Amino acid sequence: MDITPFIDLKKQLAALGPALEEAVLAVVRSTQYIGGPAVGELEKALAAYAGVKAAVACANGTDALTLPLLAKGLKPGDAVFCPSFTFVATAEVVALRGATPIFVDIDPVTFNLSPDDLEVKIKNVLSHSPLTPVGVIPVDLFGLPADFTPINRIAKAHGLWVLEDAAQGFGGEYQGQKAGSLAWVGATSFFPAKPLGCYGDGGAVLTNDLELAEVLKSLRGHGAGASRYEHVRIGVNSRLDTLQAAILLKKLAVLPQELLARQKVSQTYSRLLEGRVVTPKIPDGYFSAWAQYTIRVKASQRDQLKTFLQSQGVPTNIYYPLGLHAQPAFLALGGDFVGAKAACPETEKASQEVLSLPMHPYLDEETISQISALIIKGLDLGA
Ligand SMILES: Cc1ncc(COP(=O)(O)O)c(C=O)c1O
Missing domain, CATH: 3.90.1150.10 (Aspartate Aminotransferase, domain 1)
Known part of the structure; x- marks a missing residue:
């Protein structure tokens, strides 16, 4: 018998009390299981919490990383820099688009992407390979945001976009700004074990770029245009269930x-x-x-x-x-x-x-x- 579970979701459920179960029942009774009002409400609440203009909820954290890459048209021949010391999803999403992840070493104190090694790796790619550097995916590992001031500066100098992998970082802060808001776009996960977790899979993209947010919403819903059965781009199905949104609204409050x-x-x-x-x-x-x-x-x-x-x-x-x-x-x-x-x-x-x-x-x-x-x-x- 363990002294404690590694993560005690039972204690959290007990602390949240009947309000959470009532919120779940309300969705069940509403019969609106996809795209109900809770999803829009959650997106507003997440954006307000993170201090960004828009949040786009989606099916999981891996999709939250993928959707901005789809929006950017990431393709074979592109190089994306990410830490080697992270969960596989950070680099998997790059490889799945046929692009090449370039692994960057970490700062041994913070476990996060080393800005010094980022510079080295960018120079290596530029001088020794036919690949085109296009972006960086720093990770807020273990909940601690990466060192975004130098990372954003280096990225800007080389014309690279920065996608913050805040799957573990949501709730963290860097120089007074919330994780998820520290770069061009942020991706987070609501996997149950995360600091803000739902009761299944869930994720969200956070950004101040409102045009990008519209493209992300289209991409998560099969590339829909102005009407549901007009498809203006090739997209995916990456909706967040209404039930998960209702649960997350209660959990975000605490x-x-x-x-x-x-x-x-x-x-x-x-x-x-x-x-x-x-x-x-x-x-x-x-x-x-x-x-x-x-x-x-x-x-x-x-x-x-x-x-x-x-x-x-x-x-x-x-x-x-x-x-x-x-x-x-x-x-x-x-x-x-x-x-x-x-x-x-x-x-x-x-x-x-x-x-x-x-x-x-x-x-x-x-x-x-x-x-x-x-x-x-x-x-x-x-x-
Ligand atoms: C750093 C990191 N990136 C991405 C993900 C992917 O999130 P999800 O499991 O919700 O797809 C995770 C989740 O474990 C993660 O830890």
Whole structure:
């Protein structure tokens, strides 16, 4: 029996109370399951929360990344820069369009895309390949926004667009601005385990470009034009269910207090673990949504510690055991920018050392103390 689930959605459901179940029942009774009023209401609320002019809800976070790429007409021969240390969707969406993901290494402190390595990789592509650099997809990993000031500056200097992968970052902040609003366009996910999660799949695109928002709405609905059965572009089916929108509206209302609770959990972990493991560092001017609380331990101890914690009822996860530049799917694409040639040493080091601990807003101090004591015991046993 685990001390706590890795993410405790049961406690959240109990805290949300009957209002959430009533909202679900109201949609069921309305029989309007697709495109009901809750979807438009949610889009307005998400845009207001993130401080952007428009939000376009869609079926999942992967589609939220794909829709802007469709709008841009991403094609074979195009190169898109993304971190290697991320969930596969960030680069998969690029490869699915026939374009080439170019893997960029991370800053070892924040785990996010290194602006210095971005410059190096852009120069490599320009001088050693026939590919055309077109865009960058920085990721707000573990809830911490990427370093957008230098990234946007470098991108601008090379004429590249920037798509923020805020799947894990929604609720985070960078220099006073909300995640999802930090570039030309932002994509987020409402997968249940995310800081703002629904009860199935869901996602949204956030942007200040109102023309783009109209194109994205058309693309998510089979490329519809002014009327439903006029199709002006090739699109996809990527609607967000009305039920998910109704759930998200209730959850968005409690997100600010949940973010503060996550903040407290992270502070408690850091206080108890500092000095024994490498705890996450949040640079000045950043606010993390704490999608994950991820420590680093010696590579020689990590897997043993994970096994020990599992035996003591503490679930942990390794995000991510392999950089994307070394994943079979991307190695199979071949070329000069995968495997050892990708040159992502910090990603390789991180993937050997990271361990994500249970993290959710309902984790109490006593449980955090228990988990932390077990981590220290596990390290002492393995030392
Ligand atoms: C960084 C990142 N990008 C994209 C996605 C894709 O989101 P979804 O699972 O909603 O398609 C995820 C979700 O896990 C993610 O963590």
